[in-house]
Amino acid sequence: MSSTQISTSLAVSENGFLFLPTTGETFTVNETGRFILRRLQEGREQQEIISSLIDEFDVEPVDAQRDVLDFIGQLRQYHLTDTQ
Amino acid sequence: MDKKKYERPVILKQQSGLMNKFGSATSTQPMTDIEGVPVAELAAAYGSPLFVLSEKKMRDTQQQCQRIFRSRYPKVQFAWSYKTNYMNAVCSIFHSEGSWAEVVSEFEFDRARHLGVRGEHIIFNGPAKSAAALEKAVRAHSKIHIDHFDELYELIEITTSLGLKADVAIRVNVDVGIYPKWDRFGFNYENGEAREALKRIAASKTLRIVGLHMHIGTYIMSTEPFRVAVSKLVALANWLKQQLAIDLDYIDVGGGLPSHNTLKGQYLQADETLPALEQFADAITAPLFELESHGDAMPTLILESGRALVDGAGYLISTVLAVKRLSDGKRAYVIDAGINLLFTSLWYKHKMVPAQPTGVMREQANIYGPLCMNIDCIQEDASVPALKKGDRVVLMNVGAYTMTQWMQFITFRPAIVLITADGSPHVIRKAESLEYVMSLEEIPPSLRSLSA
Amino acid sequence: MKIAVTGLNNTDNPAPGVPVIRALRDRWPDSLHVVGLLYDALEPGAYLADVADANYMIPYPSAGLEQLFTRISSIHEVEKFDIIIPTLDSELNGFIKLAPRLAALGIKLFLPTEDQLRLRSKDKLVDFCSAHGIIVPRNVLATSVQDLYTIAQEFEYPVAIKGIFYDAAIVNNLDEAIAAFRRMQAKWGLPVVVQEFIAGDEYNVCALGDGARTIGAVAMKKLYVTDKGKGWSGITINDPALLEIAQKTIAALQWRGGIELEFIRERETNSYYLLEINPRFPAWVYLAVGAGQNLPAALVDLITGAAVTPFEKYSVGKMFVRYSWDHITDIAQFESLTVHGALRHG
Structure with missing residues (x-):
């Protein structure tokens, strides 16, 4: 699986508050969402993120897999990913 | 090491006017049990979807209503509105609280008789009573509420040929200044039709006028229409007394009181805007004291409340079948209870509460039922916490007009469980089976080979 | 505190x-x-x-x-x-x-009681005013687009279309009326109020009632109105006729709390038409303070049980000029x- 490029300028606070300086848009994200976002920003592979999510949280692998894909879909919907 | 609690990852864009997720703490409080019985156990034992009714809640509501009305007017009689929920167990609860039966068809009449309700404690309403049904009602000494002249003449004919007398009332429709106007039922007050009907009945040898009946509408959200309507019925009763020297046994004000559901298109929640039951009771009872002397006895006030008594006692347990994203990115859920079970969701925003703990992040989501029909939408833009496949939810205030208006469409109708006063669940209607649904069907011989 | x-x-x-x-x-x-x-x-x-x-x-x-x-x-x-x-x-x-x-x-x-709140609601205003001899524009309560077709029979365009809580639009024909109706319905629910349009200047009264007495009342003429119909500057005036209607309204309602009465002074007859009764102080309440009646502080006095003497006068000709910053x-x-x-x- 490939990695997803997150807009490099996206600022994510510890509170789960997101600010995209290029557009001025703000977002809120929950704990698991922040967990995934941070790892995407670090350039981690999708599969690696899913594994670390399963290690850290009480979640079934099949749910983690589906939810990470869905979350990346949400990021794409908000144009927070750099399409390459 | 214990792993962290998982919540489906959610990101929400902040938009003006939609930046308020605070104060949602209580609505994310899950409803893990109904009257002490865990939702998970109910669903595991009886399946999902599942209707659950609370006996305690029905009795508490009925007793509270009785207190409120009896503290304002000396003689009050409730008549359980069968069409609202005619499950035998439900009717039995209301009858044991002293309610009579209010029926609108031969089918409902027979149900009441089957439960052992005395004939004179059945009020027979409705615009479509068959000759056979009228005959049954006459023989049982039930109170027949006449809807139109054709029925009046038919009833005179039936009683005359049977050589029996019948106790009757007329349904009166009055203009109370609200819309829609329910003038298709009964005899009109303002244009004098009601007086004509009463004169005709008084002239008959077989019919005895014992009451006046009205029913101004459903889910009436203010008290004034009731006050106006009862005032007009009282004026009619006083006219009866003066002109025809008739004393009434009762005045039946019908139903129409609202439940705690919020209507679609209503900005504020029902609980915030609806008058209290005490205020409705004031509006209904105050004009009754304008009745002119009825000998010693004031007529009985009859109430045919259904929705207000049973809606809050009904729950629908359902299961999330799928979590989807629509083409515009909006969240959508498919749950296993749809419009086939909740006809009422066409006009109510039924509150939906998760049955297990969730996170606090809420998304705007559409809630769809399981039917492959576009109309099968329980709610649009509901604010719900992140749910996942297999999660249970509870839809609230679904005790009225669901178990009588549900459809057997595409799939079976589910079981209904009553949690009795001692806190134990009992199936009061089994889930349908293929055998049950097909038991009424027949295949013509010429087609049988095709089905082999 | x-x-x-x-x-x-x-x-x-x-x-x-x-x-x-x-x-x-x-x-x-x-x-x-x-x-x-x-x-x-x-x-x-x-x-x-x-x-x-x-x-x-x-x-x-x-x-x-x-x-x-x-x-x-x-x-x-x-x-x-x-x-x-x-x-x-x-x-x-x-x-x-x-x-x-x-x-x-x-x-x-x-706070006022629920009954008081209901009496002054937009859908009951005509009944309330007629019962107390207060002049009010006629209205139609629309619950469907169908009802808008009666506008032409009842009054002449333009008419005001109002949401049951907030918002108003002046419309000049059926098409505009339908558009405004849908907007109000979507936001504020039903009914939508269709009110006869009265041409004239706008006058408002800001007041406080204690359930029996009027504790204070200040009348203001709007001098500058934004395109949303909000007064952006105004001046205190003293027209005994206007204040008398305000006192009468507050007495009839036995109002408890802050209140704003909105009037139009009809151009031809100079009669004050009561357009709306808002069950709270207006956004321009500080003009009342500036003119000598600190009505919000008096409200707090009523709550805490401090002695409250009704205000008898205020400075006429005081202005507010609102600005953004x-x-x-x-x-x-x-x-x-x-x-x-x-x-x-x-």
Whole structure:
């Protein structure tokens, strides 16, 4: 699986508050969402993120897999990913 | 090491006017049990979807209503509105609280008789009573509420040929200044039709006028229409007394009181805007004291409340079948209870509460039922916490007009469980089976080979 | 004294929260702790350090009473305020219903009853006014687009189309009426009020009732009206006829709390038509303070049981000139409100 490029300028606070300086848009994200976002920003592979999510949280692998894909879909919907 | 609690990852864009997720703490409080019985156990034992009714809640509501009305007017009689929920167990609860039966068809009449309700404690309403049904009602000494002249003449004919007398009332429709106007039922007050009907009945040898009946509408959200309507019925009763020297046994004000559901298109929640039951009771009872002397006895006030008594006692347990994203990115859920079970969701925003703990992040989501029909939408833009496949939810205030208006469409109708006063669940209607649904069907011989 | 106030939404359709707080600070410059209760993270008043000492988000009225109560209880545990002054129309029903439960927490309110609130609602206004000899424009309560077709039979265009809580639009034909109807219905529900249009100048009265007496009343003529119909400057006037109608209305309602009466003085006859009764102070309430009647402070006196003597006069010819001001802040404040639902100053 490939990695997803997150807009490099996206600022994510510890509170789960997101600010995209290029557009001025703000977002809120929950704990698991922040967990995934941070790892995407670090350039981690999708599969690696899913594994670390399963290690850290009480979640079934099949749910983690589906939810990470869905979350990346949400990021794409908000144009927070750099399409390459 | 214990792993962290998982919540489906959610990101929400902040938009003006939609930046308020605070104060949602209580609505994310899950409803893990109904009257002490865990939702998970109910669903595991009886399946999902599942209707659950609370006996305690029905009795508490009925007793509270009785207190409120009896503290304002000396003689009050409730008549359980069968069409609202005619499950035998439900009717039995209301009858044991002293309610009579209010029926609108031969089918409902027979149900009441089957439960052992005395004939004179059945009020027979409705615009479509068959000759056979009228005959049954006459023989049982039930109170027949006449809807139109054709029925009046038919009833005179039936009683005359049977050589029996019948106790009757007329349904009166009055203009109370609200819309829609329910003038298709009964005899009109303002244009004098009601007086004509009463004169005709008084002239008959077989019919005895014992009451006046009205029913101004459903889910009436203010008290004034009731006050106006009862005032007009009282004026009619006083006219009866003066002109025809008739004393009434009762005045039946019908139903129409609202439940705690919020209507679609209503900005504020029902609980915030609806008058209290005490205020409705004031509006209904105050004009009754304008009745002119009825000998010693004031007529009985009859109430045919259904929705207000049973809606809050009904729950629908359902299961999330799928979590989807629509083409515009909006969240959508498919749950296993749809419009086939909740006809009422066409006009109510039924509150939906998760049955297990969730996170606090809420998304705007559409809630769809399981039917492959576009109309099968329980709610649009509901604010719900992140749910996942297999999660249970509870839809609230679904005790009225669901178990009588549900459809057997595409799939079976589910079981209904009553949690009795001692806190134990009992199936009061089994889930349908293929055998049950097909038991009424027949295949013509010429087609049988095709089905082999 | 600690007081919580709602409605810090000082946009071009301002809520009365900020001027109410300003009035209270005038009276109690040193001893007041103010808590702002917000419905939106961008309510401007929350960002100004000299308005409320602390600001908290509360759920929309449409989210339900239980949520509102729980949220207020949890804020109260921290801030321990003694009084809530709601300043918005649409939240009043809820606060009236919650009043006994809030009282149990030691929180006092001074509100009209549900019946009083209903009497003055837009769909009942004509009945109320006719019963008390107050001149009022005729109206039609529309519950469907169908009802709009009767407009032409009832009155002449233009007519005013009003949402049951807020918003109004002047429309000139059926097409505009239908568009406005749909907008009002979607936002505020049914019925939508179609009101006869009266040509003339706008006059408003800001007042306070204690359930029997009128504690104070100040009349104002709008001098500048924005394209949203909001008065952006105005001047106090003294027309005994106008004040008499206001007193009569407040007496008939036995009003408890702040109130705003909106009138049009009809061009030909010079009669005052009562357009609307708003069940709260107006956003221009500080003009009343400037003219000598600190009505918000008097409201607090009524709540605390302090002696209140009705105001007898006010300065005529006092003006308010509203202005907008770009306050500069940091994203951290916005973050604090959106993530934690709270923003404290100092």
